[in-house]
Amino acid sequence: MNHSRRNYRTLISLAISLVLVYVLLFKPHIGAMLRGELGPGAALFGTFRIGGDDLQTALGHLRWLPILEALLLMILSLLLRGWRWQRIIATVGHAPYKLVFWSVNLGYLLNNVLPLRAGEFLRAVFVARRASLPVTALLTTVVLERAFDLAGLCILFGITLAVWEVPGWLKAGGVTFAVLVTLFILAAWVLAASVEKTAAWFHARIEGRGKLVTRIGRAMIGFLNGLSVLRSTKTMLHMLWSTLALWAMYCTMMKLFFDAFSFTDGSYPAFAGGAWVEAAAMTVITSIGYSVPSAPGAVGTYHSAIVLGASYFGVPTGVAVVFAAALHALNYITLSGMGLLGLWALKLRWSDLVKQAKEAPPR
Numbered sequence: 001m002n003h004s005r006r007n008y009r010t011l012i013s014l015a016i017s018l019v020l021v022y023v024l025l026f027k028p029h030i031g032a033m034l035r036g037e038l039g040p041g042a043a044l045f046g047t048f049r050i051g052g053d054d055l056q057t058a059l060g061h062l063r064w065l066p067i068l069e070a071l072l073l074m075i076l077s078l079l080l081r082g083w084r085w086q087r088i089i090a091t092v093g094h095a096p097y098k099l100v101f102w103s104v105n106l107g108y109l110l111n112n113v114l115p116l117r118a119g120e121f122l123r124a125v126f127v128a129r130r131a132s133l134p135v136t137a138l139l140t141t142v143v144l145e146r147a148f149d150l151a152g153l154c155i156l157f158g159i160t161l162a163v164w165e166v167p168g169w170l171k172a173g174g175v176t177f178a179v180l181v182t183l184f185i186l187a188a189w190v191l192a193a194s195v196e197k198t199a200a201w202f203h204a205r206i207e208g209r210g211k212l213v214t215r216i217g218r219a220m221i222g223f224l225n226g227l228s229v230l231r232s233t234k235t236m237l238h239m240l241w242s243t244l245a246l247w248a249m250y251c252t253m254m255k256l257f258f259d260a261f262s263f264t265d266g267s268y269p270a271f272a273g274g275a276w277v278e279a280a281a282m283t284v285i286t287s288i289g290y291s292v293p294s295a296p297g298a299v300g301t302y303h304s305a306i307v308l309g310a311s312y313f314g315v316p317t318g319v320a321v322v323f324a325a326a327l328h329a330l331n332y333i334t335l336s337g338m339g340l341l342g343l344w345a346l347k348l349r350w351s352d353l354v355k356q357a358k359e360a361p362p363r
Contacts (some may be wrong), residue, residue, distance in 0.1 A: 017300030054318030066260040102342035109339020255279035
């Protein structure tokens with residue numbers, strides 16, 4: 001049953017990504033096909049959105065120094081992300097930084113080859129087994145880590161909202177998103193404030209109730225233990241500055257990519273003022289697109305988000321598609337490469353990861 005359910009979700013995610021990629025590459029003429037003016041092939045695949053001029057415009061003045069700077073910053077962000085996750089895990093138990101850092105990279109590698117961002121789940125399972133820590137508690141640390149990311153994204157969106165004329169649809173969606181994240185963090189904080197009482201309540205009710213109830217109850221207790229980070233003021237301060245630093249890095253990387261593709265050389269008026277605000281806005285849009293569970297490597301959703309944002313800034317659709325493809329390729333190759341280094345650093349084989357993915361408890 002679990003295997004069939006996973007296959008079902010995988011097929012849905014792949015279908016969504018394929019549709020998005022198709023719409024990005026081709027301009028369909030459904031009306032003309034229904035009226036009999038065009039055949040199915042010409043109507044669906046006759047108009048390619050990317051022209052030769054678009055490739056020349058996007059890649060003709062490519063600058064490599066900003067790309068190298070962005071890649072270096074990406075690696076630094078991975079180092080910081082590993083440190084931050086280790087700080088969260090420390091409230092549950094000890095895990096060496098080497099294990100945590102390379103597991104972060106293995107997670108990204110698995111995200112690039114497995115659908116539905118499965119790497120987030122599997123990296124927690126891997127660290128838990130290597131460090132002999134409760135799996136449920138480690139899964140909670142991943143949820144909290146992503147909650148901090150979302151909180152930082154909300155702060156970045158708020159700054160963007162204050163200094164940039166945000167489209168109505170983005171403002172409404174962003175505000176709704178921020179409210180949901182705030183409610184989640186508040187609920188987690190309330191639970192964290194009474195971990196012992198809540199855990200004792202579960203203990204009292206799972207004794208002698210059967211294996212299934214006991215298993216569910218222990219999982220809930222593990223989840224509650226993973227919330228312990230929210231009770232440490234020192235750890236919370238570390239989470240705050242490291243999360244803000246990560247988002248500052250991501251905005252800087254986006255600005256460097258703008259420079260690399262000559263968006264800031266005067267060709268597009270929207271980027272004439274230095275493009276820092278635009279880089280922040282694009283980071284918000286692309287981060288939301290990347291966070292949507294989809295096909296491996298966020299193919300389709302990530303590209304659609306970049307094209308949507310770039311088009312709003314006046315970048316032609318064809319150029320925006322090329323920019324999205326190039327930016328995705330740079331991220332994909334770098335993160336996959338770091339993941340492969342992680343296999344070597346932790347003395348693992350690819351078959352070990354595949355075996356772990358098959359043996360992981362169902363989500």
